[in-house]
Amino acid sequence: MIKISTEELASIFKKHGLKLTTQRLAIYETLLKRKDHPTTENIYKSLINDYPTISLGTVYSTLHLFKDLGLIQELNFSDGNIRYDPNTKVHINLVCSKCGNITDYNNEKVKEVWQLIISDLKIKPKGQRIDLYYECEKCKRD
16 A cells, blocks of 8 residues: 655645645545545544534545545445455455455565566556455354
8 A cells, every 4th residue: 555645645636636625635544544445434434523524425526536546446346335445556355255344465476466467468557456255264253
C-alpha cells in the first residue's frame, strides 16, 4: 500500500481541479487505517461521530473519486457487496468464502509473476485484481 502524504494528496486533487476537503481527507485516512477492505457503510459509520454533517452520499462519491484518481481499488463481489482497498500495488486478496473477511497477501514472487504475465502479453494493464477464496482459520473452527 502506498501512503500518500496530505500534501501529495492535495497536489493530486489540485492537478485535477479538485479541492481536498476535510471530509475527503478523513475518508482517505480512515480507509488507510482499516485493514478489512471496508464497505462504504463501514467507512460512514467510522466517521459519523467525528463528522456529524457527513452524509453517506459524500462517502460514496468520494470513494468513487478516489477510485477514478487511482488512489484505491473498488472490489465488486457477486453477492452485491462493494469493498474498497487502498492497496493498489500487485497483491492477492485472500477472501474467506464463509465470513467474507479479506486480507492482503503481498509477496515479491507475486510481483515477479505479474511482470512476466504482462511482459508475455505485451500490454500495459490499467489495474489488476487477484482474489483467492478459501476458508479462514476462524471459520474452520466454527
